[in-house]
Amino acid sequence: MNFGASLSSTAIIRTPNLHRWRTLIPLPALSFSNRRTSRISPLASGLSASMSTSSASPTEPATMETQKPKHPWLIVGLGNPGKKFQGTRHNVGFEMVDAIAESEGISMSTVSFRALFGKGFIGDVPVMLAKPQTFMNASGESVGAIVSYYKIPVKQVLVIFDDLDLPFAKLRLLPKGGHGGHNGMRNIIDRFKGNHDFPRLRIGIGRPPGKMDAVNFVLRPFNKQEREELDFTFQHGLEAVRILLLGGFNKSATFVNSAKPLEQLG
Numbered sequence: 001m002n003f004g005a006s007l008s009s010t011a012i013i014r015t016p017n018l019h020r021w022r023t024l025i026p027l028p029a030l031s032f033s034n035r036r037t038s039r040i041s042p043l044a045s046g047l048s049a050s051m052s053t054s055s056a057s058p059t060e061p062a063t064m065e066t067q068k069p070k071h072p073w074l075i076v077g078l079g080n081p082g083k084k085f086q087g088t089r090h091n092v093g094f095e096m097v098d099a100i101a102e103s104e105g106i107s108m109s110t111v112s113f114r115a116l117f118g119k120g121f122i123g124d125v126p127v128m129l130a131k132p133q134t135f136m137n138a139s140g141e142s143v144g145a146i147v148s149y150y151k152i153p154v155k156q157v158l159v160i161f162d163d164l165d166l167p168f169a170k171l172r173l174l175p176k177g178g179h180g181g182h183n184g185m186r187n188i189i190d191r192f193k194g195n196h197d198f199p200r201l202r203i204g205i206g207r208p209p210g211k212m213d214a215v216n217f218v219l220r221p222f223n224k225q226e227r228e229e230l231d232f233t234f235q236h237g238l239e240a241v242r243i244l245l246l247g248g249f250n251k252s253a254t255f256v257n258s259a260k261p262l263e264q265l266g
Contacts, residue, residue, distance in 0.1 A: 076129055115131055
C-alpha cells in the first residue's frame with residue numbers, strides 16, 4: 001500500500017515527546033566509552049544468565065547465540081518529524097524508540113546523520129537509536145548513512161514501523177522480508193541495494209474504517225482507549241528488544257509472536 005507519497009516537505013527537528021514515559025525514572029545519558037548498567041527486566045536478565053551458564057568452555061568456540069557482537073546494534077524507528085505528525089499512527093515507530101530511550105536512559109538529543117540519534121547500552125550490548133528526520137519516504141538516506149559510517153551488519157539493524165495489515169496494537173517480529181507497501185521500508189531496502197535480510201518489528205495500526213483513504217488513516221491520532229492499548233504494546237516491545245539483544249532472535253520472536261491478545265490478559 002503506497003500511502004506515504006504525499007508526505008514530503010522540509011524536515012523540522014524537534015525534541016521527542018516522552019511525557020507518557022515519565023513514570024520510568026530516567027538515567028543519565030550513556031555513551032560507548034562510559035558504560036553504566038541499564039535496567040534489565042527479570043525475563044531478559046534470566047535469559048542472559050542462562051546463556052552464561054550454558055556457554056561453551058574456554059577451549060570451544062562461542063555459538064551464534066552467545067557470541068558478543070563486534071558492532072553495535074542499530075535500532076531505528078520510522079515516522080515523520082514535526083508537531084503535525086506527533087501522536088499519529090504513522091509515527092508509532094518513533095514512539096517505540098522513545099520508549100526504549102527513556103527506559104534504558106539513552107539520550108536522543110543529538111542530531112546526526114539527519115536523525116535524532118543516541119548511543120548507549122542494553123545490558124552489555126552497545127546500541128544506537130535513531131529516528132530519521134528525512135520524512136518517511138526518504139528514511140533510507142539516514143539509515144543508510146549510519147550503517148555505512150559505523151559498518152553495521154544489516155542483520156544487526158532492527159527497524160520498527162507501523163503496519164496496516166496487522167490488527168491494532170499487535171506486534172510481529174520477523175528476521176527479514178519485503179517492504180509490504182511501506183514507503184519507509186521500501187526506501188531503506190533501496191539504500192541497502194535490495195538487501196532485505198534485516199530484522200523488523202511491525203506494530204499493527206489496523207485497517208482504515210469504511211472507505212477512508214489509507215493516507216488519511218495513517219495520519220489520524222489515537223483515541224484514549226487506543227492510547228492505553230499502545231502503552232501495553234510499547235512495554236511488550238521493550239521486553240522483545242531486550243530479549244533480542246541478550247537472548248537472540250529466536251527467543252525474542254517466540255516471546256513476541258506467541259503473545260496473547262490484550263483482551264485475553266488480565
